[in-house]
Amino acid sequence: MKPKDKVYETVVTPLIARLERIEAGESISPWHKPWVKDGTDNMLNGLGSARNGVSKRQYGGINWLILGLFNSHTSRDYFTLTQLKELTGNSHPVPNEVFKDAYDVVFYKTLVGTDDKTGKDKRIPFMRTYKVWNRDQIPGLPEPTPDVVAPDFNPTTEIDKYISNLELRGGIHIGGNKAFYRPSDDAIALPQDSAFTSDAERESTKAHEGIHATGSKHRLDRKKGDKYLDAYAYEELVAELGAAMTCSYIGIPLEQLQHTQYIKSWLTSLKNDKSYIFSAAAEANKAFQYLTGDKYVNTANK
Numbered sequence: 001m002k003p004k005d006k007v008y009e010t011v012v013t014p015l016i017a018r019l020e021r022i023e024a025g026e027s028i029s030p031w032h033k034p035w036v037k038d039g040t041d042n043m044l045n046g047l048g049s050a051r052n053g054v055s056k057r058q059y060g061g062i063n064w065l066i067l068g069l070f071n072s073h074t075s076r077d078y079f080t081l082t083q084l085k086e087l088t089g090n091s092h093p094v095p096n097e098v099f100k101d102a103y104d105v106v107f108y109k110t111l112v113g114t115d116d117k118t119g120k121d122k123r124i125p126f127m128r129t130y131k132v133w134n135r136d137q138i139p140g141l142p143e144p145t146p147d148v149v150a151p152d153f154n155p156t157t158e159i160d161k162y163i164s165n166l167e168l169r170g171g172i173h174i175g176g177n178k179a180f181y182r183p184s185d186d187a188i189a190l191p192q193d194s195a196f197t198s199d200a201e202r203e204s205t206k207a208h209e210g211i212h213a214t215g216s217k218h219r220l221d222r223k224k225g226d227k228y229l230d231a232y233a234y235e236e237l238v239a240e241l242g243a244a245m246t247c248s249y250i251g252i253p254l255e256q257l258q259h260t261q262y263i264k265s266w267l268t269s270l271k272n273d274k275s276y277i278f279s280a281a282a283e284a285n286k287a288f289q290y291l292t293g294d295k296y297v298n299t300a301n302k
Contacts, residue, residue: 003128008274010104010129011066015277016270023264049248053077053135053144054087061285062278063105064245067132075135077144078103084133088140094133102131106278155250156199159206162246162291163188166213179205181212188213203252204243207291211242214287222283233265234280241284246291 050067051058059067059078067078084093094102111124135141163172170187177195181188188209196202215222215235222238224231240262269276 007127007129012274019267050076053079054083062281065281073134073136077135078132098137102133104129155252158250159203163210181209200252204247207243207246208239210291211239211287214290237280238283242287245288
């Protein structure tokens with residue numbers, strides 16, 4: 001098995017198992033916890049997003065999906081074994097009963113080699129997995145520092161700011177019973193705020209359409225594939241993941257990703273092509289960063 005395929009197998013196999021449990025009725029809902037729960041240095045540094053507990057850098061791409069979507073931990077801090085040893089002063093900081101419950105996340109790096117034919121430098125993408133544990137799993141860790149809350153921060157208005165910053169050529173049109181982004185007009189249509197059943201659904205819908213808008217030719221120029229149906233499904237997955245990342249980032253709860261139709265479509269795609277979700281998560285991460293203007297979210301963190 002090629003190293004890349006081994007990474008896909010290591011990461012995607014447990015993800016498929018988790019999705020199958022959810023499809024069978026298991027309740028795993030990380031979005032039903034308080035949006036200020038554990039320590040962070042700044043509320044706008046990704047309030048609900050999984051992050052490295054030492055560097056405070058939040059995980060992105062496939063790692064966000066592994067750590068942030070279907071877990072029920074109350075903390076968003078994750079640590080490597082080396083970090084846990086240093087923090088606890090214990091050479092065996094992980095209890096035996098939870099050692100096997102580590103999460104495999106992906107580390108990306110670009111190596112520089114020499115092309116045998118041309119003699120010129122060539123860039124070689126490299127990735128491997130490493131294991132992390134959540135703060136909830138480890139006794140003896142120092143208490144997290146309290147959140148620093150920006151006094152004017154309001155999670156229910158942040159996404160409006162993000163969409164406004166896109167400077168849509170066709171603007172935002174409010175009213176009707178549909179929500180969509182129309183590339184030909186570079187415009188977003190949304191129902192009135194009063195039409196939504198909750199603030200979370202309203203803001204996640206705005207984020208979803210905002211993520212679609214980031215893919216326009218004059219922004220990220222996101223490629224959607226060759227076949228229309230496959231391209232449509234792929235773009236919808238990117239938009240749904242990007243919306244979830246955005247809502248998680250500012251602390252808005254989100255449940256839509258656990259709906260049966262998404263679970264089934266994800267299972268089919270993952271089983272057919274294990275690289276599919278890596279690609280979609282990476283594109284969603286780019287779109288999320290573009291929408292929020294955040295330049296500090298990486299797909300690999302230690």
